[in-house]
Amino acid sequence: MAPSRIEFAQHAPIDAFGVVGNELAFDGVPLSRLATRSGGTPFYAYSRSAIRRRVAELRAALPRGVLLHYAVKANPMPALVQMLASLTDGLDVASAAEMLVALDAGVDPESVSFAGPGKGAGEIEQAVAAGIVLNLESEAQALTAIAAGRRLGVAPRLAIRVNPAFELKGSGMRMGGGPKAFGVDEVRVPGLIRRIEAEGMGIVGFHLFWGSQNLDALAIAEAQRLSVDLGLALAARCRVDAPRWLNIGGGFGVPYFPGDRHLDLGRIGEAMAPLAQRVRAEADMPLVIELGRFLVAEAGVYVCRVLERKESLGQIFVVVDGGLHHHLAASGNFGQVIRKNYPVLLGNRIGESARQVQTVVGPLCTPLDLLADRMELVPAQPGDLVVVFRSGAYGLTASPTRFLSHPAPVEMLV
Numbered sequence: 001m002a003p004s005r006i007e008f009a010q011h012a013p014i015d016a017f018g019v020v021g022n023e024l025a026f027d028g029v030p031l032s033r034l035a036t037r038s039g040g041t042p043f044y045a046y047s048r049s050a051i052r053r054r055v056a057e058l059r060a061a062l063p064r065g066v067l068l069h070y071a072v073k074a075n076p077m078p079a080l081v082q083m084l085a086s087l088t089d090g091l092d093v094a095s096a097a098e099m100l101v102a103l104d105a106g107v108d109p110e111s112v113s114f115a116g117p118g119k120g121a122g123e124i125e126q127a128v129a130a131g132i133v134l135n136l137e138s139e140a141q142a143l144t145a146i147a148a149g150r151r152l153g154v155a156p157r158l159a160i161r162v163n164p165a166f167e168l169k170g171s172g173m174r175m176g177g178g179p180k181a182f183g184v185d186e187v188r189v190p191g192l193i194r195r196i197e198a199e200g201m202g203i204v205g206f207h208l209f210w211g212s213q214n215l216d217a218l219a220i221a222e223a224q225r226l227s228v229d230l231g232l233a234l235a236a237r238c239r240v241d242a243p244r245w246l247n248i249g250g251g252f253g254v255p256y257f258p259g260d261r262h263l264d265l266g267r268i269g270e271a272m273a274p275l276a277q278r279v280r281a282e283a284d285m286p287l288v289i290e291l292g293r294f295l296v297a298e299a300g301v302y303v304c305r306v307l308e309r310k311e312s313l314g315q316i317f318v319v320v321d322g323g324l325h326h327h328l329a330a331s332g333n334f335g336q337v338i339r340k341n342y343p344v345l346l347g348n349r350i351g352e353s354a355r356q357v358q359t360v361v362g363p364l365c366t367p368l369d370l371l372a373d374r375m376e377l378v379p380a381q382p383g384d385l386v387v388v389f390r391s392g393a394y395g396l397t398a399s400p401t402r403f404l405s406h407p408a409p410v411e412m413l414v
């Protein structure tokens, strides 16, 4: 079934799902039926076909030979990781637990890489034993990995995560440039290469990750160009083995908030073509990009049910059975400076045209538990299904599920 385009007054349109009657639908299955299947609300649902379409769209835009990795922390649901393992060229994990999920999905350990500024000695040992790639974020991590390799009689796969000297403007979260907890400062990398090579080991690759949630194609293209310049310069310093790939990060954003527009993928692809060629010609390496949010955010929804409608001093509050404890990001408390609304609507009243300014709040005893602040929505009644779109990434696992001790929601891959 072809997806329908759902338009919003202020948010970028959604075209990941279908509509059946007045209901949002996942491959023909209406939302109310999904709510019954899940055992009730609230729940998260992720659309397989939407994920497939997104990966296809991205592959079509990227130059040939660029490898695509999925960053598991965006959504580590095992069934979804399994699916993305089959659609991508590798997985990036940020903990030993994520590593186990990635390996369970059947991915070749050489195509799994492990980033994170605080890898414990135990986690490093697990990674070396598994044969995955360690993206080293410090000299200390390198020494721990080398020692683990000696103990286990296994050659560790060592890559270096570089904290580049450049900084990217317009990223939701900056993770490179200036003093950072992430990666090894650009100026210290040659020294670390020498140190590792003195142990008789080579560097398998370089990793640069300069930020996240960027919607500016030109800014991303510029960061990629600078990353390639730097990666090639560092690769030229390797003596023992030539590095096998250059991971230039990701950072592709999705339009969450009023006024945000979809990223211009065509533009990014055009700018990447000469870079991929250069890296191939000068160092015989593939370029790797790693994306989390961009692959899954728009394929997921969070759904909760209206418990009550109440009025306070002229303002309409719609109280629902889910909120901040399941979806911190939509409440505006996950890295946002100024709270803005995610795209929200009533998933069982899509065709209706009446509108009323309403505020959707969750069941927690805190004013932070807000899913939509004074939004124009179809007038809600108890039993209606409130849908928060663009919820496939940094949803459940980025939320304080223990706060107030309500039950956790079900997650479904549909």
Ligand SMILES: *Cc1c(COP(=O)(O)O)cnc(C)c1O
Pocket: 071, 073, 074, 092, 094, 115, 209, 211, 212, 213, 249, 250, 251, 252, 290, 291, 292, 293, 294, 393
């Ligand atoms: C979080 C993270 C990602 C994924 O970022 P998205 O914005 O979800 O694409 C990729 N790589 C590293 C190293 C990360 O820490």
